């Protein structure tokens with residue numbers, strides 16, 4: 231059974247304080263199956279809110295979210311959600327944390343352990359299986375969180391500023407590690423970021439959001455996605471500048 | 485590591501022993517016998533009489549503690565996880581928590597008799613409030629994002645309990661039991677001074693009335709060993725159940 235797992239957002243609005251505060255207003259967006267979409271926008275524009283609604287963690291005031299053509303239902307679809315702080319459970323070891331998703335979905339199969347070992351090897355965290363998260367560096371915690379997300383083959387993957395807490399060098403490493411894994415699994419992904427370069431490197435689509443109320447300002451198709459060679463090329467910087475200009479322009483018009 | 489913990493306990497016991505010994509030598513009254521004599525007495529009468537009393541005291545503490553956990557843990561869990569429940573139950577807890585339990589003892593003795601039940605109820609009441617508040621606060625302290633990766637996969641309540649609520653509340657819960665335990669032991673002592681012929685409280689007061697200071701002190705030493713035993717068990721449970729809390 232192969233199913234498409236696109237994310238379709240239709241006229242989505244979200245309010246707080248019983249609707250007095252509009253966090254998101256009339257968001258419509260389609261992320262096709264197997265596409266990585268980066269969401270970028272100023273602080274407070276509702277990026278985290280958007281991810282929470284897509285994950286079915288929060289009810290929208292208006293509009294719908296469809297995953298694979300069906301309304302979001304965490305029991306039906308497999309939605310991988312990675313919160314800003316990696317979402318590791320401090321009281322579980324690395325291995326238990328990686329297996330969490332499979333455990334919740336009762337999908338610990340014969341080859342699961344083997345696959346986990348393989349993935350831990352690829353991520354360079356083999357041998358850390360018995361440690362607790364606080365005994366790991368930020369980068370290692372991030373790797374554990376990635377292993378968890380990709381071990382359970384989720385239908386969609388939602389990540390809230392996955393690399394923001396890392397230092398610049400580790401962040402670039404992790405982006406590459408993520409991309410490598412992502413290209414193997416090609417899961418429909420939405421990731422929120424504050425960094426233009428990150429959006430350019432990891433987003434096939436880039437969604438620019440403006441704030442108060444949070445809306446979609448522009449959706450760009452990004453030809454520079456996933457090419458580490460182009461990452462140091464002038465066209466990468468030029469595109470980055472274009473996006474920065476758009477963000478500035480957006481700030482003025484608001 | 486474990487060896488050094490053992491050594492530190494031994495050093496503590498030795499220090500108390502020495503201080504006591506100096507004091508008894510200085511005072512030189514039967515009121516403060518030498519610790520050596522007391523320990524000889526303790527060894528002598530332990531199997532004959534103290535063991536039964538210690539057994540009764542331990543049973544009362546165990547029963548009260550068990551009941552307090554049975555009621556307090558789920559109640560704290562419900563109050564911590566469901567804000568609505570907290571809104572309705574918190575005032576009740578706050579109003580009843582500060583009531584001095586020992587003041588209610590005569591009422592319990594009237595209602596439940598002077599026997600076992602009223603003693604166990606006292607222990608229960610002392611421990612249960614601390615457990616409720618600790619478990620509730622432990623759950624309140626869980627950052628909201630902790631639940632998200634579970635909710636987004638449609639985790640059942642049982643799974644959320646197993647993966648998050650239980651382990652997150654465990655350290656605070658154990659600390660609460662530890663804090664309440666000291667109070668529980670001293671209140672137990674008090675309740676055992678009447679309405680029973682068994683228990684460390686009875687034994688110590690009885691020896692005192694008979695002006696048998698050696699037996700009285702043997703009882704006190706035994707009581708502090710009971711305390712040590714209980715605290716040791718709590719530490720051990722914490723050591724194995726909360727591995728992630730350990731330093732280093």
Ligand SMILES: Nc1ncnc2c1ncn2[C@@H]1O[C@H](COP(=O)(O)OP(=O)(O)OP(=O)(O)O)[C@@H](O)[C@H]1O
Nearest residue numbers: 246247251253271272273274275276277278279280
């Ligand atoms: N639980 C809440 N109650 C009330 N208002 C909220 C709540 N959560 C978020 N908001 C408001 O909604 C808006 C969007 O918040 P959100 O966290 O989604 O922004 P964000 O784009 O993720 O910001 P950042 O980049 O700083 O993480 C903000 O103005 C915020 O104050």
Ligand SMILES: [Mg+2]
Nearest residue numbers: 277278279390
């Ligand atoms: Mg955010």
